[in-house]
Amino acid sequence: MDNLSLETADLDKLNDQDKTELRQFLQNENQKARVQATVHSLTDVCFRKCITGSIRNGKLDKTEESCMANCAERFFDVSTLTMKHLQNIRQN
Template identity: 40%
Template sequence: MDTQGVATDPQLQQFIEIESQKQRFQQLVHQMTEVCWEKCMDKPGPKLDSRTEVCFVNCVERFIDTSQFILNRLEQTQRSRGAFSETMTD
């Protein structure tokens, strides 16, 4: 199959998109883990104390809220310019 055939193969395109989404999700989880670990973890131990656990929960919720807010703003900006692109939502 030539490169043009690969570019137009819908199954291959779908597979690539799914794998790209998985990669972006893994990057987001890694970034969130790193940020929240640095913010909340004072000294690692065998168990999380309640303060640390609450900190992690709040950190993850704020991270998700902030990411969603930024994503929505980017979508609004792109739509208002009339050039919305699905690649910006990733």
């Protein structure tokens, strides 16, 4: 029996409550993965934009620090606006 059949057979053994809990768990894990991917993307974009030299003593200089903060804030602002826009579209 291949893995897909074995997994399907195992899932069929679960009761409805367990299936619901498993679906919720998987949905939560997928959401965590999306958040981590978003944070990684944000970090990469802002780092490439803001860090122009080498990091000395493990600290950013004031302009780099300010740029990183502004970049992150703009990223979240755009994300919030996008979510609001999508909610408006869904409601209409």
